Amino acid sequence: LLTWQINRSWQTQFGLHNGWDAYDRVSDRMGMLAGVKYAKPCNHWWTSFAITTGDDLNNLADLPGIVPDLTNRTRYSWLIFLSLTERVDYIFHHWLGFQDDGAIGGGRADWYGIDHYAYYEINDRWRAGFRYEWFRDEDGTRLGLNRTSNPNKPPFPGDIYSVAFGLNWTPEANLMVRPEIRWDWFDGDTPRRPFQDGDSDSQLMFGLDAIVHF
Numbered sequence: 688l689l690t691w692q693i694n695r696s697w698q699t700q701f702g703l704h705n706g707w708d709a710y711d712r713v714s715d716r717m718g719m720l721a722g723v724k725y726a727k728p729c730n731h732w733w734t735s736f737a738i739t740t741g742d743d744l745n746n747l748a749d750l751p752g753i754v755p756d757l758t759n760r761t762r763y764s765w766l767i768f769l770s771l772t773e774r775v776d777y778i779f780h781h782w783l784g785f786q787d788d789g790a791i792g793g794g795r796a797d798w799y800g801i802d803h804y805a806y807y808e809i810n811d812r813w814r815a816g817f818r819y820e821w822f823r824d825e826d827g828t829r830l831g832l833n834r835t836s837n838p839n840k841p842p843f844p845g846d847i848y849s850v851a852f853g854l855n856w857t858p859e860a861n862l863m864v865r866p867e868i869r870w871d872w873f874d875g876d877t878p879r880r881p882f883q884d885g886d887s888d889s890q891l892m893f894g895l896d897a898i899v900h901f
Contacts, residue, residue: 695726696725699721700721703718723737736764739761750827751791752791758787766779766780774808775805778803778804779803780804781801791842796829815855839884845875854867862899865897868892870891874888
């Protein structure tokens, strides 16, 4: 991955890879990623656009009706950051992906979404965050895994929504603790339900993690 800081405002990137989440594969295929970022010198806002494309496995969920193959997968991501006040930041994120010969019965599979993030700095150690996400799995190829041990049998073509609220606590400079509550719900083009062993179209989760910098 090469990064070129053209000037104070513009940055570009270009890189090569061997597929998503892959180092060495049975069939190596070179892929490409590229990006550009523009930031105002005042640091009140910035925007970036990135894209990756290359050949990847077209049936990761092991769905029936898809002939396994290595076909083109492309995804782009667009971000906008706004510093609304001294304490409030907002991030807009839009992305879209598609896979050739990735749809059930043939054809291209598409998925896309929009995410919103808002952060409020309470003090030097506490920061509150809110997230709202919408994800559209147009062809039902990105949600779920068709496994014997999994009772939630895909495909799940439709929309997934998520709302989350969390806190970032930084007791030390190299430690961050992040509790979170999150609600997901599914509005699909199928009678199948993706949560609680196929019995529910929504779920409520509590999460907690910690990040140590060293």
